[in-house]
Amino acid sequence: MLRNFGRSVRRVAAGLVSVLALGFAGTALAEPALWAVKDKDSTLYLFGTIHVLKPDTQWRSAKIDQALKASGDLTLEIIGADDPATMQPLVLKYGLDPAHPLSTKIAADKFQHASALAQGGGVPPQMLDMMRPWLAAVSLAMLPVIKAGYDPKSGVEQVLTKEVKAAGKPEQAFETPEQQIRFFADLPAKTEADFLSATLDDVDEGVGKIDKMVVAWAAGDTAELEREFISEMKGEYPELYELLIVKRNQDWAQQLKTKLAGSGVSFVAVGSGHLVGPDSVQAQLAKLGIKAERVE
Numbered sequence: 361m362l363r364n365f366g367r368s369v370r371r372v373a374a375g376l377v378s379v380l381a382l383g384f385a386g387t388a389l390a391e392p393a394l395w396a397v398k399d400k401d402s403t404l405y406l407f408g409t410i411h412v413l414k415p416d417t418q419w420r421s422a423k424i425d426q427a428l429k430a431s432g433d434l435t436l437e438i439i440g441a442d443d444p445a446t447m448q449p450l451v452l453k454y455g456l457d458p459a460h461p462l463s464t465k466i467a468a469d470k471f472q473h474a475s476a477l478a479q480g481g482g483v484p485p486q487m488l489d490m491m492r493p494w495l496a497a498v499s500l501a502m503l504p505v506i507k508a509g510y511d512p513k514s515g516v517e518q519v520l521t522k523e524v525k526a527a528g529k530p531e532q533a534f535e536t537p538e539q540q541i542r543f544f545a546d547l548p549a550k551t552e553a554d555f556l557s558a559t560l561d562d563v564d565e566g567v568g569k570i571d572k573m574v575v576a577w578a579a580g581d582t583a584e585l586e587r588e589f590i591s592e593m594k595g596e597y598p599e600l601y602e603l604l605i606v607k608r609n610q611d612w613a614q615q616l617k618t619k620l621a622g623s624g625v626s627f628v629a630v631g632s633g634h635l636v637g638p639d640s641v642q643a644q645l646a647k648l649g650i651k652a653e654r655v656e
Contacts, residue, residue, distance in 0.1 A: 391421035393580040394655040395635070395642060397616065401623040404616060405431060406641065406652060408585075408632030409516035410577055414509050419516070419578055423655055431627035434524040435619070436517055438540050439533040446537055454545035455495035462489050462496055466553055473560050474500060481507070493552040494544040497559040508567050520629055534612050534630070543604055551600065582636050589633035606639045613644035620650065 395406040405427040413419075428434075440446035463471045471489075474496060478488040481503035488496060512518070524531060547555070576584035594601045612630070619626060634641050642652040 390579040391423065392419055392577055392632075393582055393635070394423055394427060395652045396427075396655050397620060397645065397650060397652045399620055402620050403430075403625045404620060405625070405627045405655075406635060407516075407627065407629045408577070408635040409520075409629050410574060410632065411515040411517060412505065412510050412512050413514040413516070413574075415511050415514045417514065417574070417578075427655070428520065428523065428627050431529070431625045433530045433532060433624075433626050434520060435532045435534065435626060435628045436521070437533065437630050438535050438537050439531055440537050441540075442512065442518065450538055450541050451495065454541050455492055456490050457492045458490045462491055462493065465493060465549075466556060470557060470560060474556070477503060477560070477563060492545070493556040494547060497556040498544070500556075500563060501559050504563060504567055505570070517629060520627070524627075534615055535608075547600075551597075577632055585632055586636040590637035590639075594637070594639075605634065605637075609634055609639055609641045609644045612641055613648060613650075616641070616645060617648050617650060 393408060397404040397406065407424065407427075410419075462474070466474075475485045475488060477500050478485060481500075483499065483503075491499065521531065544552075544555075573585075573588050575581075576588065590601075590605070593605070612634070616628070630641070637643075645652055
């Protein structure tokens with residue numbers, strides 16, 4: 361159960377920060393899903409992303425390219441996730457706790473396991489011991505991913521942002537970097553420790569499961585994405601699911617409603633887990649009387 365918890369939380373958390381987020385890689389079989397929300401003078405394209413990919417991952421399609429080209433702006437979960445000047449102060453503030461070492465918060469065998477993983481990835485044990493459980497979990501989860509050739513610079517948001525900036529188009533964000541980090545920093549102590557325990561179990565399974573997930577994403581298989589991203593968390597950790605998925609999707613839907621009241625075409629790119637399942641952004645928009653249709 362802890363392994364399922366770890367996978368679910370990290371998938372929702374992927375947008376936290378590119379150097380800490382869990383990434384995915386694979387070869388596109390078809391094309392990722394794209395949705396459109398329209399009224400008489402506005403179109404909002406909704407695109408589910410994967411935040412860290414291998415450089416050779418193929419995911420672009422004519423539909424995605426056309427939608428991005430037609431859009432006058434780009435909306436992301438956050439802006440600045442890849443900027444050390446933005447993220448490092450927040451990680452120092454919310455992710456480190458030298459007065460209460462990690463070794464005192466988890467079982468001795470868990471800390472020994474974490475230390476071995478950290479050393480293998482070039483992270484000194486003394487640095488690990490300063491981390492809060494949530495930061496240790498996300499950091500350790502990244503080590504095998506980077507070692508396997510995954511590159512934060514190849515993530516979907518990075519690619520889209522580069523193109524939008526080159527075209528002189530503006531960017532917007534649903535949340536601030538501090539808001540995203542606090543989703544983890546404000547977890548109850550036991551949940552935070554469970555998150556780390558789950559990660560330690562999951563890391564040992566390797567990256568095979570990650571590769572399997574990206575195949576579903578690249579093929580636009582929303583049913584499989586729902587099973588991987590949503591079902592386990594919703595069933596086993598409803599409070600966490602409510603916080604990390606439902607409430608955020610509700611907030612984003614309200615922001616999109618306001619955006620739709622204007623005019624023009626916009627491209628909205630958020631983690632894929634937010635665009636699948638019964639409480640998706642599209643479902644929240646439907647409650648507001650706004651219909652999202654998949655672009656075929």
